[in-house]
Amino acid sequence: MAAFFYSSLKPSTIPLHHLPFSPQPRAVSTAATSPAQNLRIVFAAGGTGGHIYPAIAIADHLKTLHPNAQFLFVGTPTGMEATAVPSAGFPFTPAPAVPLRRPFLSLHNLFLLPFILASSILHNLRILQQFDPHIVIGTGGFVSFPTCLAAALTGVKLIIQEQNSALGIANLVLSLFAHKICVAFDSSVDCFFRRDKCVVCGNPVRLSLMNGASKEAGRKRFFPGAEVEKVVVVLGGSLGAYAINVAMVNVYCQLLSENDGLFVIWQTGMDAFPEMESLVKSHPGLLLSPFLNDVDLAYAAADLVVSRAGAMTCSEILATGKPSILIPSPHAAEGHQLKNAQLMANVAGSRVITEDELDSATLRNAIQGIIDNDSLMEEMSERALKAAKTKASAEIAELIISLTSEVT
Known part of the structure; x- marks a missing residue:
């Protein structure tokens, strides 16, 4: 069957100009090649x-x-x-x-x-x-x-x-x-x-994360001229995470008003950005973005990452050695994100909040409990780096x- 399918295809089936390459026959290896x-x-x-x-x-x-x-x-x-x-x-x-x-x-x-x-x-x-x-x-x-x-x-x-x-x-x-x-x-x-x-x-x-910009460079990129003590990065995913965004709407202002020197980088996701932008008040300590093209600098600037628990995000958190709060998506196939988050809790001490548990008070307490504890952040960072496979x-x-x- 495989031979039938393969041999019955003609090179003209897809015009070559429709494909971004020029097919070449396999060359026989020689001593010079x-x-x-x-x-x-x-x-x-x-x-x-x-x-x-x-x-x-x-x-x-x-x-x-x-x-x-x-x-x-x-x-x-x-x-x-x-x-x-x-x-x-x-x-x-x-x-x-x-x-x-x-x-x-x-x-x-x-x-x-x-x-x-x-x-x-x-x-x-x-x-x-x-x-x-x-x-x-x-x-x-x-x-x-x-x-x-x-x-x-x-x-x-x-x-x-x-x-x-x-x-x-x-x-x-x-x-x-x-x-x-x-x-x-x-x-x-x-x-x-x-x-x-x-x-x-x-x-x-990705190489941009592995090369590792400095914390100072990351903070200057997002908050130039500000006296930054700590940065919380919230990653709602490329398309958005509704539950995280809703919780953050009721959290960001209190966090920023009660913590001098705290700054927040908040990726809402492309689809959610217009609504979040209409609900969120402008604040010098807040950077609201639909998508972070320079996410490597956001990781560099971060003291704490709040995120979904997609496999790649978890790996990036480990590779950059960041303390994290993970809110797994309940809609991920086969419960992937919950299992990823549980594994992160075991190896890196990540704080896991399910969507059933998530509200503004739970999220605020989790963030405050970590950023107020320097020794805990240092321990979480060390565990993350130790578990990373770079x-x-x-x-x-x-x-x-x-x-x-x-x-x-």
């Missing part, structure tokens, strides 16, 4: 920054190791990957996503999903035929599943990278075809059928190179 010079890698990632930024971090590291390698990112045409990937300097081509709805046995999944999946796999088979990659890396999102299945059908080597402490259905299925499974946490290994394929690497964190990008890049060392 390094295999890495011809290395072609596809990344399948989409939906949220938690899927996209790990892929970009891995690609960045691969590019430093092998500047001549060719990359292609596959994602949805309307997702944030369509702008984030080109902005990071990598080629991007769109592919249809395959959204899995809950409950799993819904009418959509039973009757429509098979046809959507087949169409998306066929589209991805064409992309893979034209780019002719040596390896495909899937980091998640609805577009990742059909791209990785297409790789499995055509015999292309496959790596999947699971960011969360508990995996979803898609990666559970893909793990059956993957050559290697890169996981962020030791506890994730037990979730897979083939534990022998698992490599615990941590989550790849070489994830390098380890995954080296694994990719080792799997493609026999390029022919």
Whole structure:
């Protein structure tokens, strides 16, 4: 079946000018030609920054190791990957996503999903035929599943990278075809059928965070000329976190009025920003933003981070050594965020507040209880740094190179 699909595709199916690369046939390695010079890698990632930024971090590291390698990112045409990937300097081509709805046995999944999946796999088979990659890396999102299945059908080597402490259905299925499974946490290994394929690497964190701006530089960026003693950074996610935003509306003014030298950087999310901007009064100690493009400087400035518990945010908190209050989304698939938050509480002492517990008083008390206790903040910071896996990008890049060392 795989041979039928693959051999029946014609190069003219997708005009070359529609794709951001020039397909080249695989060159036979010789003594004068390094295999890495011809290395072609596809990344399948989409939906949220938690899927996209790990892929970009891995690609960045691969590019430093092998500047001549060719990359292609596959994602949805309307997702944030369509702008984030080109902005990071990598080629991007769109592919249809395959959204899995809950409950799993819904009418959509039973009757429509098979046809959507087949169409998306066929589209991805064409992309893979034209780019002719040596390896495909899937980091998640609805577009990742059909791209990785297409790789499995055509015999292309496959790596999947699971960011969360508990995996979803898609990666559970893909793990059956993957050559290697890169996981962020030791506890994730037990979730897979083939534990022998698992490599615990941590989550790849973007280079801008790993390079680490100074606290002074971060504070000057957001509050130039102010005498800043402490900074609380509130991350509502790229799209927003309604419960966190509502709680903060009733908290920020009291916190700022009762704590001289305290400043707040508050990312509301793009969708929530207009409403929050209309409700929040201007204050010199508050920076309200829909999205933080220079989030590396926000982390640098922070003494405390209040956030959802997405896997990548948790990894960034660990890598930057920040005390944190985590409010996991109850809507995350398979309860990922609650499990991530519980793990963070164990390894880094993060304060976890569920949405059922969240109100303005609970959030205010949690923030005040941490920023008033310097020894506690120092302990939380030390535990976070100790638990961080800062070489994830390098380890995954080296694994990719080792799997493609026999390029022919």
